[in-house]
Amino acid sequence: xxxxxxxxxxxxxxxxxxxxxxxxxxxxxxxxxxxxxxxxxxxxxxxxxxxxxxxxxxxxxxxxxxxxxxxxxxxxxxxxxxxxxxxxxxxxxxxxxxxxxxxxxxxxxxxxxxxxxxxxxxxxxxxxxxxxxxxxxxxxxxxxxxxxxxxxxxxxxxxxxxxxxxxxxxxxxxxxxxxxxxxxxxxxxxxxxxxxxxxxxxxxxxxxxxxxxxxxxxxxxxxxxxxxxxxxxxxxxxxxxxxxxxxxxxxxxxxxxxxxxxxxxxxxxxxxxxxxxxxxxxxxxxxxxxxxxxxxxxxxxxxxxxxxxxxxxxxxxxxxxxxxxxxxxxxxxxxxxxxxxxxxxxxxxxxxxxxxxxxxxxxxxxxxxxxxxxxxx
Amino acid sequence: xxxxxxxxxxxxxxxxxxxxxxxxxxxxxxxxxxxxxxxxxxxxxxxxxxxxxxxxxxxxxxxxxxxxxxxxxxxxxxxxxxxxxxxxxxxxxxxxxxxxxxxxxxxxxxxxxxxxxxxxxxxxxxxxxxxxxxxxxxxxxxxxxxxxxxxxxxxxxxxxxxxxxxxxxxxxxxxxxxxxxxxxxxxxxxxxxxxxxxxxxxxxxxxxxxxxxxxxxxxxxxxxxxxxxxxxxxxxxxxxxxxxxxxxxxxxxxxxxxxxxxxxxxxxxxxxxxxxxxxxxxxxxxxxxxxxxxxxxxxxxxxxxxxxxxxxxxxxxxxxxxxxxxxxxxxxxxxxxxxxxxxxxxxxxxxxxxxxxxxxxxxxxxxxxxxxxxxxxxxxxxxxxxxxxxxxxxxxxxxxxxxxxxxxxxxxxxxxxxxxxxxxxxxxxxx
Numbered sequence: 001x002x003x004x005x006x007x008x009x010x011x012x013x014x015x016x017x018x019x020x021x022x023x024x025x026x027x028x029x030x031x032x033x034x035x036x037x038x039x040x041x042x043x044x045x046x047x048x049x050x051x052x053x054x055x056x057x058x059x060x061x062x063x064x065x066x067x068x069x070x071x072x073x074x075x076x077x078x079x080x081x082x083x084x085x086x087x088x089x090x091x092x093x094x095x096x097x098x099x100x101x102x103x104x105x106x107x108x109x110x111x112x113x114x115x116x117x118x119x120x121x122x123x124x125x126x127x128x129x130x131x132x133x134x135x136x137x138x139x140x141x142x143x144x145x146x147x148x149x150x151x152x153x154x155x156x157x158x159x160x161x162x163x164x165x166x167x168x169x170x171x172x173x174x175x176x177x178x179x180x181x182x183x184x185x186x187x188x189x190x191x192x193x194x195x196x197x198x199x200x201x202x203x204x205x206x207x208x209x210x211x212x213x214x215x216x217x218x219x220x221x222x223x224x225x226x227x228x229x230x231x232x233x234x235x236x237x238x239x240x241x242x243x244x245x246x247x248x249x250x251x252x253x254x255x256x257x258x259x260x261x262x263x264x265x266x267x268x269x270x271x272x273x274x275x276x277x278x279x280x281x282x283x284x285x286x287x288x289x290x291x292x293x294x295x296x297x298x299x300x301x302x303x304x305x306x307x308x309x310x311x312x313x314x315x316x317x318x319x320x321x322x323x324x325x326x327x328x329x330x331x332x333x334x335x336x337x338x339x340x341x342x343x344x345x346x347x348x349x350x351x352x353x354x355x356x357x358x359x360x361x362x363x364x365x366x367x368x369x370x371x372x373x374x375x376x377x
Numbered sequence: 378x379x380x381x382x383x384x385x386x387x388x389x390x391x392x393x394x395x396x397x398x399x400x401x402x403x404x405x406x407x408x409x410x411x412x413x414x415x416x417x418x419x420x421x422x423x424x425x426x427x428x429x430x431x432x433x434x435x436x437x438x439x440x441x442x443x444x445x446x447x448x449x450x451x452x453x454x455x456x457x458x459x460x461x462x463x464x465x466x467x468x469x470x471x472x473x474x475x476x477x478x479x480x481x482x483x484x485x486x487x488x489x490x491x492x493x494x495x496x497x498x499x500x501x502x503x504x505x506x507x508x509x510x511x512x513x514x515x516x517x518x519x520x521x522x523x524x525x526x527x528x529x530x531x532x533x534x535x536x537x538x539x540x541x542x543x544x545x546x547x548x549x550x551x552x553x554x555x556x557x558x559x560x561x562x563x564x565x566x567x568x569x570x571x572x573x574x575x576x577x578x579x580x581x582x583x584x585x586x587x588x589x590x591x592x593x594x595x596x597x598x599x600x601x602x603x604x605x606x607x608x609x610x611x612x613x614x615x616x617x618x619x620x621x622x623x624x625x626x627x628x629x630x631x632x633x634x635x636x637x638x639x640x641x642x643x644x645x646x647x648x649x650x651x652x653x654x655x656x657x658x659x660x661x662x663x664x665x666x667x668x669x670x671x672x673x674x675x676x677x678x679x680x681x682x683x684x685x686x687x688x689x690x691x692x693x694x695x696x697x698x699x700x701x702x703x704x705x706x707x708x709x710x711x712x713x714x715x716x717x718x719x720x721x722x723x724x725x726x727x728x729x730x731x732x733x734x735x736x737x738x739x740x741x742x743x744x745x746x747x748x749x750x751x752x753x754x755x756x757x758x759x760x761x762x763x764x765x766x767x768x769x770x771x772x773x774x775x776x777x778x779x780x781x782x783x784x785x786x787x788x789x790x791x792x793x794x795x796x797x798x799x800x801x802x803x804x805x806x807x808x
Contacts (some may be wrong), residue, residue, distance in 0.1 A: 037749040044752045080753075149752045220760045220787060256755075261790075274782055276461055283794035294791035299760050301782055 005031045005189035007350070008179050009328075010171050010203060013043040014148055015335050016195035017155035018343035019328050023193075024162035026347050031187065032159065033179060035170040039152035042197050042335060045304020047216065047252050047260055048151070049229055050144040050337050051088055054107055058313055058361030063334060064111060065357050066341035070144060073340070080150040082255040088143035088229045089118065089126060091249070091289065092135040097233045101138045108140065115140050127226060129292045137233070145229055145252055148336050155339070174203050177324040191350065193326045194319075198305040200329040204319065208367045209330045211305035213269040215279050216262050219296040223257035232289065235263075245269075247282040249289045259296060261286050263333075265306075272303050306332045309367070314338065316345050316362040326350070327364050381795060382475045386412045386450070388686050389466070389477055391457060391634065392485035394422020395672055396664025396679035398440050400483045403683025403692075405447035412450035414468065414477065420444075420451060422487050423507055424672060440676075458784035458793075460638050469792045481659050481686040484635055484647065485679055488665035490532070490625035491768050493716075494730050494738065495723040497597030498624070506536040506623040513543055520544040522620040525606050527551040527594040529714045530627035531671065537586055540623075548617055551592040551608050553626070554714050559590055562713030593720060594624060611719055627714045629768045630666040633785040651700065652693055653682035661686050670707030677703050721773050730773070731766040733759020738773075747776035760787055 007023050009016045012034035024030045037044070050070050054060040070083075077083045092098050101117055108115045116139040123137050124130060160166070167187065173180040174192050181187065194200050198211040232249040250262040264282045269275065279301060287293045309315060309330040319325035326349070328342050345362065348355040360366075388404045390397045393415030404411045413420065425437040444451075455475055459467040466477040490505040492498070504512070506526060513519050523546045526533050530552075537547050552559070595614065596607040607616050630646055641648045641656035646668050653661045663678035677699055684693035724730065726739035734755040744750040747757070747770060756770065757763030762785070763778075770776050784793060 037746065037752055040748065040752060153753060217790075217793075219790065276459075276783075280794055283790060287790065287794055294789065294794075296790050297760070297787040298784060298790050298793050299762060299787045300758070301784070 003177060003188040003190050005029045005187065007031075007191045007193055008033060008167075008174075008187060008189040009193045009195055010174055010179070011041070011195040011197060012038045012152065012156055012166070013041050013195065013197050013335065014039060014152040014155065014339040015197070015328050015331060015342055016193075017152045017159065018339040019193055019195055019346050020159035020164050020343075021155045021162070022343035022347040023350065024159045024164040026351055028350070030159060030162075030164035031167050031189070032156070032164060033167045033169060033171050033181070035168055035182070037149075038156055039149035041199075042304050042306055043148045043152050045214070045216070045302060046148055046306075046333070046336055047250070047262055048146045048148040048336050049088070049252060050146065051229070051231075051334075052108070052113055052140060052143060053334065053337075054104065055312055056361075059334075060107075060111065061357045062314075062338050062341050062362070064113060066338045067142060067144075069340035069344070070146075070337075071142065074144070077146070077151070077154060080147065081154055082147040082150065083144060084146070084255050085142065085144045086228050086253060087139055087141040088231060089123070090138045090140070090231055090233045090235075091123070091130065092137050092233045095135050098135050100233055101136060104138050108138075113140065114142060127228060127230060129225060129290050130230070131289060131291050134289070139228070143229060145254070146336070147255075151336070155343075171203055175322050175325060189324075191324055191326055193328055193346065195328040197329055197331075197335070198307040200307060200327070204325065204327070206368075207315070207327070207329070207364075208309055209307050209315070210267075210309075211270075212308040212332065213264070213266040213272075213275075213303055213305055214262065214333075215264045215274065215282055215301065215303050216260060217279070217283065217298055217301050218254075219259045219261070219293075220299050221257035222259055222296050225257075225259050225292070225296070226251055226253040226290075229253070230289070232285075245278060247278065247285050249285045251286060251290060251293075259293070261293070272305070274301055274303060307335070308332045311366075314342065314362055315364040315367065316342055317349055317359065317364055320365050320368040381473065382470075383478070384412065384450075384452070384475065385478045386410045386480070388412075388481045388483065388683070389414065389479035390483045390485060390683075391466075392422065392487055392664070393417065393420035393451070393453075394424060394485060394487045394664065394675065395437075395440070396485035396487070396675035396682075397422070397483070398444055399676040399679030400485060400661075400663055400683035400686075401449045402440065402443045402447060403680045403689070404483075404687045405444070405449055405683075406687060407448075409687055410450070411448070412452055412477075413444075414452045414455050414457065416454065416456050418453050420453075423489075423511075456786050456788070457634060458786045458788045460634070460783070469786075469788050474792045474795045482638075482661065483653075483679075483682045483686055484638075484640070484655070484660065484662040484666060485664045485675075485682075486631040486634055486666055488628035488630050488669060489764070490528075491627055491629045491772075492624070492765055493528075493626050493720055493723065493769055493772065494728050495594055495596065496725045496728050497599070497603075498594075499729055499732060500597050500599050501602040502599075502620060503597055503603050503622040503624060505625040506532050507625060509621060509623040510536045510539050513540065519621075521546060523548055523618065524621045524623060525549060525551065525594075525608070525617055525619045526623045527553075527592075527606070527608065528624045528626045529553045529716065530625070530669075531710070531714075532625060532628065533623075534588075536623055541586065547586045548619060549587040549589055549608075551594065552588065552590045553593040553717055553720060555591040555717070558715065559713050562709045593717070593723075594622065595723065597622060626716060626720070628665060628669045630669070632666060633764075633781050635662060635666060636781045637783065637785055649678075651697055652685035652690070653678055654685060659686075668704065668707040669710060670703055671710070674703040674707055716772060724773070730769055731756040731759065731763075733757075733761050733766075736766075741770065741774065744774075747771075747779060750774075750776070762787070
């Protein structure tokens, strides 16, 4: 059977959509298998924060590059994407957290990322609703926010304009160049790209990708309440502890004037229902930084599942065992930020061109140690 | 810091309309604590709003006196937004969070008007039929104003009678249901003596108001506010100059709280057994949320629910024949005022369907589900939480509504955040 497609992408979240756009624009015959809503998974549940993070050098390289790609794309994005270069303020509560501000300031500056250190007074001038007495913070002006489902849709529409097609079914099995659909049919491709986010392991068993549940809260419109995305400097610490449920202060002004409030991370949560105690802890954390939040009206709460990997880096590239299978998943809380870079990297891998940043840290092979034949018996 | 209030009741009734008031009356007994919770500052619900204070000859006054002399706690201005665990509800009031514990719960949350979009429907001076009535009750001067009443359901007639009594010029009532669909219901109505008197009363008052069955609103026009409404029967069109359009397409049940509690539903209404108990033991439902049936059905079901919740099963059973009759009436009404398919074609591409988020019809038609439309257009994502447009999109595009999540009403962040476990208190004071 001659494969009908050069690449079948599983999942039309923002990562799948970015991969589809890049591969279709490279001239490949692309199909996207998506039974549901475009961006209906973690993409639709997420905040839409384009943020440079420095938990590891590889994370910094990927997020920084992708932030630059978004910045270059911004003038072309339709209004529905609500792209706004709000910047991020990493908020320091104590003077010892200002040491972390200094470290981050030096690192970002060394990488050519403009930043500005804020003292107590400067922080309050930037964001008058923060409580008085915070030590300061680091402003990263080039970070941005956007509305992720519309961004995914924009990327997907570009893929379709370059000849890609959508197959509105769910994949039940995908390996060795063949994708079986829940409609009963099978489609063939030279390559399959698993971009199923937190559920990637349901189609590709053994992937070190696990769902990490998060909660978000959105308020009614309160224009001007906050100007920047505000994140506690302890966020990396909170986000990265690896085993215990945690919350962190993370507040985002939406272009609509609404305020989006996060964040939480839970490990062994399966149900998508609201965990009230986690939600309350999250809100307590937020109002401890911004007491004026108390008077805003909450209109919706929801949850979503991030695709987490043990080393907090995504899996981008060939599967270790199946030569037709590629992965583009495991982006955890950075899928929106790093979607564009992921698409570019995958395109470089599949077309044999030079990637613009070293690919090795993201290759899935790092996660798979050779195991005896009978290990899975 | 915490303005937490805790209440414990044997029987908690949600909704202070006729069903809730009747339920409270039936449940009231020595050694039984009964409370009615309502969002409004006074009891009465939609239909009896302001009736108690205004007019002692109103039938509502009888019920008001009954509960006034019963040991019933009335909790006004309390908005229930969450059901954190079985036997517990959380509500918000002006003074903060209220936690309500109950042994038995009676849901009598009533119904609201259904609004359907047509070109111009968002112009000022177009409002729901019940909404216009409430504004007149609250003091809107209406004498001599030209009013067209359009949409569907018996409420249109009730409102027309009320407005005429207050010296408005009611030009006509346009009922979308065709006469052949209404006739079996009309015949059913006059076999019921109490309803006969009601119907006659209205007919007398309305003697000079034309009732046009099979007509519906097509286009509203005006510069800064409503000036004309075009009505049609599908073939003919009339342009009628007017000051107000009172327009509602029958009623839809307030199903959010029963949904949050997990009560089973059928065709969008709460399922109950002959004792008015829902699929969840100890939770009862009465009135419009079990099927749109009007005042008598609400009072009857409320009474049965009140009896059942307090173990007065004999008294409840004595009403079973009347209950069967009112259910037949409700299903006849449902058939009579079923919406005609032409109404799906009313919105123009630019007609707003979601008023909170300004989403036009043209942005919605290409979506395949409510979730897709919500995510990509924000339809239903505003502060009304889809209560207005959700019922419209269900009819227009056939999208079933989604499961509900707390808070089911907008609630102050402080209220939602109020912690119960000490761990979270420590966390917030740690920084």
